[in-house]
Amino acid sequence: MTSNHPKNSAEGYAERVLQGDRRALTRLISWAENGDGRFPGALAALYPSLGRAWRVGITGPPGAGKSTLVNELALAMRREDLEVGILAVDPSSPFTGGALLGDRIRMEELTGDQHVYIRSMASRKSHGGMARAGVDACDVMDAFGMERILIETVGVGQAEYDVMGACDTVVVVMCPGAGDGVQAMKAGILEVADVLVVNKSDLAGAERLADDLSEAVHTRAIRSDEWSGEVGSSWTVPVVLASAGKAQGVDEVLKAITSHRAMLDSRGPNGLEDARRKKRVAQVRRVIDEELDARVWNTDELGARVENALAAGSTAYGIASEVVDDLLRGAAFGMRSKES
Template identity: 40%
Template sequence: MIDDLIERMLRGDKRAAARLITLVENDEEKAREIISKVYPHTGNAYIVGITGPPGAGKSTLLDKLIKVVREEGKVVGVIAIDPTSPFTGGALLGDRIRMQRHSTDPGVFIRSMATRGSLGGLAKATNDAIKVLDAYGCDVIFVETVGVGQIEIDIVKTADTVVLVTVPGLGDDIQAIKAGLMEIADVFVINKADKEGADATYFELNLMLDLEKERWEKRGWRPPIIETVATTMRGIRDLWKAINDHRKSLEESGRLAEKRKFRAEEEVKTIVSGRIARAVEERLDDEEVSSLIERVVKREIDPYSAADTVLEKALGVKI
């Protein structure tokens, strides 16, 4: 079945691609088989992360951005990370509603994925879904995070270009950027720039960039600040140009290859960590772990020593 789905997907069958993404999202063993077979067909898509706080208008912005990219004839993939439904465990599909006008376009593939408790604003299966869309033939893949604030920094492990969307009037917005988001943004967007306070937000961002001059000079790229009003298309083409300019900068400096190597390393580490955790869960019975925990509580053994014992018993090697 998997071989047939992959063959159909490589021929441009959107339903087959959707089915493969469902499999990599829900079945780890099938995900491993699928990725091993589609991996030789990947490496062509450019990955753009869209992140920022809730209410910044990320989905509306992305809806208009898709329109601009499609005008160039490029095939677009979208992975919209939605909060998990507490009842079904699935995505709430809010982003798909805002982008539904693209659903009949054969050159656009939109998929909502549930976070399922994953931190960092990204679903655990995001990287595998990206690979499927890459092999499917997408030229550009947008990954929109759930919008949970400061923990959105995981997007840097996934995207080639990270776009941080903010809006005027959010009192803690700039503070959230200071807390880490600013370090990973390649392009800043002030959406809803027709609202009061847009000039002040621009000033603050520009000032913060000035204070980090040494960092941007070392990277060879100072993130531009693009003002947009997504509902009217204002600034959307400027945003797409900024994304392309950043891509050109990465390619010419060799940093794109460096970023992708970093991503590969992080992905391998994540897979290894996950497998070690499962090995521990599968090979140790609850009584044995409970006994160790009791000893920690009684101060008979410290937490690090307990962890060493668990790993040694589970993996069969001394840590």
């Protein structure tokens, strides 16, 4: 296939991604990660090819066994001959030391597989950029042809929750011991779960935790039915016992993910498409926030105005609302439009 675009242009890289060039895939994800100005052009060229991948978020407290489960899920998906992308967002375990994907031997089984692409992404210096970059990375993998994308985050901060919010199915992994389910519920982790996995079922306390979670899920399902007025229509989050470390219960986790997908598909245009549109809106909002932030503060003029207003005795709220009003009226504060 001959290209109409220079090889190293944004469009050229996009074309190569669509042709299955893994180096181009890696490059574009780096652009997304670094907020490179060439990324939007590349993504625009990829946009028509998005939507095939099923995005599965895996989150939960540190050490619950997320990476081990991601590992096993990826192997199970490979047995179904699916192309699998893996994104570890801000992994607490470094690449070196072999702990990124749990067990080293199993990890090597994946890294040697041409149908698996593994990428880890560090949180960026600029706040809030991680969720945007994580979704961008998934978009690139989707366009590349990944049929399943597994995204691991440690379920703690807003950015991690935002990444999960962009997934089609969210799996929350917990395990017996430190913190347990009560803590998880307090942390609001249940709210993002489509599937709950109690991992380390080989350890004491796993079944009790699963029972507790089932009970909590049941209570919540009834409540949301009452609120929405659609009794019986909501998804009841399944609680699955597994031992990823012993490769047990992984098929059940996969089945729960598949059921969740089938449920969304069965809702027709109001299901998957609707859900994805809402997620896309959230991504646009993140991009707007990031761009506003960069463009508003990329000048000394506004900073000087704030300092002067403070010196004159204005409050933070007063200054902020004046500045926002002025911005919305079109004041530029020395900012330049992106094109100039």
